[in-house]
Amino acid sequence: MIPRIAFTPGEPAGVGPELAVKLACSGRSPDATRAQIIAIADPDLLQQEAARQGRALQLIPFDPEQPSSPTPADSLHILPVALAHEAHPGQLDIANGAYVLETLQRAADGCKARTFDAVVTGPVHKGVINDAGVAFSGHTEFFAEQAGVEKVVMMLAADDLRVALATTHLPLKDVSGAISADSLQQVLTILHRSLQNQFRIEQPRIGVCGLNPHAGEGGHLGREEIEVIEPALDTLRALGMHLIGPLPADTLFTPPQLARCDAVLAMYHDQGLPVLKFKGFGRAINITLGLPFIRTSVDHGTALNIAGTGIADLGSLNAALSQAIELVQLRNL
Template identity: 85%
Template sequence: MTPRIALTPGEPAGIGPELAVKLACAGRPADIAPAQIVAIADPELLQQEAARQGKPLQLLPFDPSEPPAATPEGALHLLPVSLAAPAHPGELNSANGHYVLETLERAAQGCLNRTFDAVVTGPVHKGVINESGTPFSGHTEFFAEQAGVEKVVMMLAADDLRVALATTHIPLKDVSSAISADTLQQVLTILHRSLQHQFRIEHPRIGVCGLNPHAGEGGHLGREEIDVITPALDTLRGLGLNLIGPLPADTLFTPPQLARCDAVLAMYHDQGLPVLKFKGFGRAINITLGLPFIRTSVDHGTALNIAGQGIADSGSLLAAVSQAIELAQLRAI
């Protein structure tokens, strides 16, 4: 099959448009399979960025009624959405907040109606979308709402390391109260099923971090492992899940332990992601689990400070596109 991948470049004043042009024109690595890449964006924005880079970008008409044909090098297929106001690199404009949301909605609806096989998202700026008058907490929550899904899981991946999060963007002081047996069971069930069905790992092995140093040291450094985490894991083990832990994070994130795991569940954002980004910075990606469609994303922000300078690293976007294509092909088998 030739997968049809929706690409949303994200915040128009950030590096997303630059990365989209580089994806089209810089030459894709040989290990990325052919696909139809459909940019959902303002055509003038992309052409202006291509001119800034001195690259001849061809924008091809997108016809969803036609079978997907692979997008040639130097081109993007285009589903046009117009900016509300001209975009200038590094200069946020809340007038374009609704433009960003429209690109995401078009992508989500296209995935839900099977026009697209997956969506790859560039970085957005949450603040400017909120300033435009629409509450927005992030891609993950937006796509969950579009799909009518109550619970999704954020997982980041770099090379052979996959790290999912039990909690995401909350203050550290709130993490303990946010971890419950129900929450852990939901997250681990979604992670287990996604590894089975999306990644085709028949019997996934999941390493689970403890919350406290030394995983609580038998209760002397905290009781969350004894009172919440271990009972939740035992319940899931009774349902057939292969769970390792809870282990201290500084033990679990070592090569011998990681060799035993297909994925790791970290209890909070900065417990797991520094390790992952150290291992694969510039090529790490974000994957949303629990949606009825495939969504991958870059692992970085809008980088307003370097927008328009032509120096943004497209490695994460290339990795996100490659992973989306691979997952779409696996789903089609």
């Protein structure tokens, strides 16, 4: 079976439209020939971007009643959603905030209906969506709400490094209060099951970062490790999970320690992701764990400063597409 992969290019003023055209016309991964790629976007936006790049792009109307087939070179299947205003590279327009949400809604609906086997997302601009009057904290939270799932986990991956997050888009001052034994157990349970069920790792080994420098230094630099993190890990170890830590992040993110782990759980966004992006920027991807469908994403933002210049790198999108196809295949084994 040829997987059907929905692709949402994201913010129309960012690099998403450029990446969509490049995915079809140049720099194309061999994996693109193994899937039917359906862009959920404004057709005129993509054709304008193709013209800017001097490329001939064929948009094939998506028909879910037809058998899936690989998307030909220089082509994308298209599920059209109209912009409110014409988009210009690098120029945000709050009128198009609803457009971005509609593309995500169509992707979520298609995944829930099993019209799509997975969704790959381009970068969105959270600020412009919020400025448009819609509370929006990110793709991860949006898809969780659409799927009716109480808890999901954000995990980024680059090469052989996987980093999941105990908390996501929070101010640093709020992180400690958001970490509880219950929340850690939920996150680690989802991570453990996803590594088993989605990645086919029979006995996952998960390294867990402490929250404080030196993992609290025995309580002298903070007591979250003693009072919250260690008891949560002990409870899960009693259920058979292989958990390493809590260790200081600057200890855990070293080659000897990472060699012992199939994934790492960081306590907050900027504890784990700088390491991952340093290791694999341009190849790193975002994966949402705990959804009833597969969602992967690029690891970068809208890059408004280079939108329309033709220099956006396709590497992360190709990696996200490859991972989505692999996860579909593993699911179908």
